[in-house]
Amino acid sequence: MNPILKLTDVNKSFGGVVVADHVNLSLLPGEIHGLIGPNGAGKTTLLNLISGIYEMDSGKIEFCGKDISKMPAHNRARMGLGRTFQTPRFLDKTDIEENLMIANDLSHRISFFRSFCSKKDRSYLRLLEELTGIAGFTFHLEDDISSLTFGQRKLLEIIRAILARPKAILIDEPAAGLNGAEIQNEIRLLQWATGHMGVGILLIEHSMDMIMSVCQTITVLNFGCVIACGTPDEIAGNEDVITAYLGRDTDAED
Numbered sequence: 746m747n748p749i750l751k752l753t754d755v756n757k758s759f760g761g762v763v764v765a766d767h768v769n770l771s772l773l774p775g776e777i778h779g780l781i782g783p784n785g786a787g788k789t790t791l792l793n794l795i796s797g798i799y800e801m802d803s804g805k806i807e808f809c810g811k812d813i814s815k816m817p818a819h820n821r822a823r824m825g826l827g828r829t830f831q832t833p834r835f836l837d838k839t840d841i842e843e844n845l846m847i848a849n850d851l852s853h854r855i856s857f858f859r860s861f862c863s864k865k866d867r868s869y870l871r872l873l874e875e876l877t878g879i880a881g882f883t884f885h886l887e888d889d890i891s892s893l894t895f896g897q898r899k900l901l902e903i904i905r906a907i908l909a910r911p912k913a914i915l916i917d918e919p920a921a922g923l924n925g926a927e928i929q930n931e932i933r934l935l936q937w938a939t940g941h942m943g944v945g946i947l948l949i950e951h952s953m954d955m956i957m958s959v960c961q962t963i964t965v966l967n968f969g970c971v972i973a974c975g976t977p978d979e980i981a982g983n984e985d986v987i988t989a990y991l992g993r994d995t996d997a998e999d
Contacts, residue, residue, distance in 0.1 A: 747810070749774045749913050749945040750795070750826075755804035757794055757969075764790045766969040768804070772913060772945040777935060779956040780949045781980075782966035783989055788949045789831070791966070792915045795947075796828045797821045809912060825912035827944075831921060833898040835890045841901070842886035845873065848908035869908050876904045879937055881930045896927040903931060907938050913945040914938065920952045928952070932959055957981065965989065 748771035757765040764787045772778045780788050793799040795806060797818030806814050813821055822828070835844045849869045877883055880900040884893065893901060899919060906914045916935070920928045936959065938944040950956050956963060956977070963980045965973040967989040973980055980986055 746773055748772055748807075749809060750947065751805075751807040752791075752795070753805040753807075755791070755794060755806065756802045757790065757799060758802060764969045765794060765801075765804075768966075768969070768971055770947075770964055770971070770974075772947050773962075774912070774945050775939045775943045776962060777939055777946045777948055777960045779960035779963040779977075780947055780966065781951075781953075781956055781963060785968075786966040786989075787969040788966055789917055790969075792828070792917055792947070792949065796826060796915055822909075825910070827906035827909055827911035827914035829899075829902045829906055829914070829916045829919065831918045833895075833902040835898065835902070837890065839890060840887050841884055841890055841893075844890055844901075845869065845886070845905055845908060848905045872908060873904070876907060876934065876937075879930065879933045880904060881926070896923045899923060900927065900930060900934070903934050907934065907942070907944070910942070911944060913947065915947050917949045918951065919948070920950055920955055928955065935959060 750770075750772040752768055752770040755765050755768040757763075768791060770778075780791065782788055790799065794801055797813075797816060801814060804814070805812060808821065808824060808826055811824075813824070836847075882897050882900065884897075890898075899922070903916065903919065906916075919931050923931065932955065935946055935948070939946060948956070948960065960977060963975065963977060964971055965980060965983070965986050972985045972989060973983045975983070
């Protein structure tokens with residue numbers, strides 16, 4: 746199976762500080778691929794490089810078999826590259842439907858002009874009903890986005906990403922600030938997207954319980970370098986990973 750997303754020797758520095766050092770990574774369709782590492786390892790920076798928020802210094806990023814290294818962020822999104830953030834990002838002072846229409850426009854490749862001037866396409870409502878059932882909460886489309894709790898906003902951001910019918914989604918710390926039930930609903934959403942739509946998911950998460958339970962592959966970053974890549978069992982027993990997380994010499998005597 747060919748990867749839906751492939752990074753080859755990706756490099757990035759800020760003011761002499763290396764944040765991505767010859768990073769190689771592949772994401773397969775229908776796979777949840779974990780991206781883990783200590784704080785400051787370069788995980789979110791890597792998502793910003795993939796999504797086009799930052800420009801690489803060198804290297805190559807391929808998506809759907811096409812080189813997107815120099816492609817603007819909005820064109821990557823239109824190709825089917827989704828993204829969520831550590832803090833959910835919505836259009837403030839608008840209703841929920843206006844925020845969801847962003848995903849609907851992407852799924853139908855509707856231009857910015859047509860989005861405002863044409864009649865609203867509500868063909869997404871059937872899928873929305875299924876996804877909100879999985880997520881465990883309901884709302885009225887005319888409700889203001891501010892009426893949702895933080896946990897609901899994080900769930901809705903994942904739902905919006907799925908509604909765009911992407912080929913891959915970059916997801917940044919979805920479990921942060923959520924309770925156990927909300928995290929389980931997030932997991933169900935991610936597994937539904939991979940299982941029913943074949944979406945590839947690149948997942949940053951500090952909850953190792955979540956990472957180990959949902960990921961087929963895990964890549965570990967430390968100081969911008971990939972120090973390990975493998976299955977959850979392989980990563981759990983990797984001495985370099987243990988050292989990076991615990992900050993100790995694994996050969997030292999107890």
